[in-house]
Amino acid sequence: MIDPQRRRVIAGLGAACASALLPSFARAATWPGHAVTFIVPFPAGGPVDTTARFTAQPLGHLWSVPTVVDNRSGAGGIVGAQFAAKAEPDGYNFFFASIHHAVLPSLRGDLTYDITRDFVPVGMAAVFPIVLVVNPSLPVNSVSELIAYAKANPGKLSFSSSGTGGGTHLAGELFNAMAGVKIQHIPYRGSAPAMQDLLGGQVQVMFADGPSAVPHLKTGKVRALGVG
Numbered sequence: 605m606i607d608p609q610r611r612r613v614i615a616g617l618g619a620a621c622a623s624a625l626l627p628s629f630a631r632a633a634t635w636p637g638h639a640v641t642f643i644v645p646f647p648a649g650g651p652v653d654t655t656a657r658f659t660a661q662p663l664g665h666l667w668s669v670p671t672v673v674d675n676r677s678g679a680g681g682i683v684g685a686q687f688a689a690k691a692e693p694d695g696y697n698f699f700f701a702s703i704h705h706a707v708l709p710s711l712r713g714d715l716t717y718d719i720t721r722d723f724v725p726v727g728m729a730a731v732f733p734i735v736l737v738v739n740p741s742l743p744v745n746s747v748s749e750l751i752a753y754a755k756a757n758p759g760k761l762s763f764s765s766s767g768t769g770g771g772t773h774l775a776g777e778l779f780n781a782m783a784g785v786k787i788q789h790i791p792y793r794g795s796a797p798a799m800q801d802l803l804g805g806q807v808q809v810m811f812a813d814g815p816s817a818v819p820h821l822k823t824g825k826v827r828a829l830g831v832g
Contacts, residue, residue, distance in 0.1 A: 639670040643699045645684020646794035647677045651815040655730045656700045680767025689717035707769040734775045734832040735817040754785035762788040763809040764798035775811035
């Protein structure tokens with residue numbers, strides 16, 4: 605068994621990781637002796653980034669050391685995970701995982717890290733609902749109208765996601781399968797850029813995480829059809 609003091613720690617987000625808090629660092633009288641880094645595998649402005657910043661700031665005050673959020677986005681969370689897996693396993697590098705990292709091993713055989721071997725779960729940070737939203741220019745006001753429109757206009761609709769294998773992608777594919785439609789998937793580097801293209805009309809549909817959807821729902825920039 606690997607000594608937990610020599611393994612990297614992972615702050616779980618979504619359904620990927622949930623575990624009891626490991627007490628090893630609390631026993632180390634000298635920890636933390638300097639800044640602690642929170643590695644985020646998605647761009648700034650998305651739900652994982654927001655959760656990390658919301659978590660890092662109070663922890664910095666509690667620990668009386670600086671906390672740094674380091675965004676390492678790309679490849680649906682793979683770039684950040686690879687970076688975190690190679691980070692020094694000294695207890696100063698925390699990684700915010702998402703549902704992507706639970707699903708990716710089933711989709712990719714070329715991962716250079718093992719999510720269960722190279723990380724130690726610390727705990728659940730947040731759980732978000734999935735909100736089905738559309739650009740207001742799309743002439744639909746309900747899920748049934750979206751299904752009817754997609755069937756009447758095959759190949760004309762696309763949905764954005766935070767990346768292949770994530771919750772916002774899988775929700776869209778599940779919708780396609782259950783509704784018998786084909787809305788084309790367009791993956792992005794995170795929820796923030798995926799939402800920006802929905803707002804701009806480059807895509808028409810998004811199965812968005814709650815934090816990404818709510819601000820734009822309040823201003824009427826997107827229309828909600830349902831919550832999952």
